[in-house]
Amino acid sequence: MRRGTQIARVYTVLLDGDWHTLGNIAERTGDPEPSISAQIRHLRKDRFGNHIIEYRHVQHGLWEYRLVR
Numbered sequence: 001m002r003r004g005t006q007i008a009r010v011y012t013v014l015l016d017g018d019w020h021t022l023g024n025i026a027e028r029t030g031d032p033e034p035s036i037s038a039q040i041r042h043l044r045k046d047r048f049g050n051h052i053i054e055y056r057h058v059q060h061g062l063w064e065y066r067l068v069r
Contacts, residue, residue, distance in 0.1 A: 006031050007048065010039040014067035019056070021064050040065055 001008045009029040013020060022033040029036070043051045052068040 001048065006035060007039045007042055010036055011043060011051075011067075014040075014043075014053070014065065015069075017066055017069060019064040019066045021058070021062060025065075043067075 001011060006029070009031060010025060013025050013028050022036050025031075025036050026033050031039075040053055042048045044053055053065055054068055055063050055065045058064055
């Protein structure tokens with residue numbers, strides 16, 4: 001993963017293993033929420049490391065995500 005790419009920014013935020021909403025990740029990366037959601041899907045693919053990304057429903061359509069290491 002090249003440094004400075006959107007997927008790398010999202011991955012860097014998720015590296016802490018804490019739960020994050022798309023809004024939280026957007027605030028930290030400056031990237032739009034729909035793009036962040038797509039990058040999270042990519043991180044699950046073999047090509048991008050086959051990472052385990054857990055998600056949980058918080059309330060009223062709000063979800064949180066975290067990277068399992």
